[in-house]
Amino acid sequence: MHLNDHSLRQIDDAYLRSLEPEVLYDLSLRLLADLKEARDRLNEGPENSSRPPSSRALWERTSGEHLSDEDPEDGERTQDSGEVADAQPVDAQRARKAGKQAGAPGRFCCVS
Secondary structure, eight states: OOSOHHHHHHOOHHHHHHSOHHHHHHHHHHHHHHHHHHHHHHTOOGGGSSOOGGGSOGGGSOTTOOSSSSOGGGTOOOTTTOOOTTOOOHHHHOOSOSSSOTTOOOOOOOOO
16 A cells, blocks of 8 residues: 555545645655555455455355365365265264263263
């Protein structure tokens, strides 16, 4: 940035009226450069910067985009189909149920 926050806060109508035309022109060029740089940063995204695609916000993603960087043709799960290349039954994937398992010791508390 060409102007810092303190300098920008000092600029008001009275200050601009007190400037000579040459100084006012130079200031307007610096303000224009700052505005362009700020707009470029605001419009920066994964497609036009070095940011990875996974850094895109959820609301910016299209419905067909994959949530991970993995290639869907490698047998990984895709967002659309919900299939896995080496499909296993649900029981084989999840050996135990969620929560406390049967036969696990309970919690004993003494009331005095």
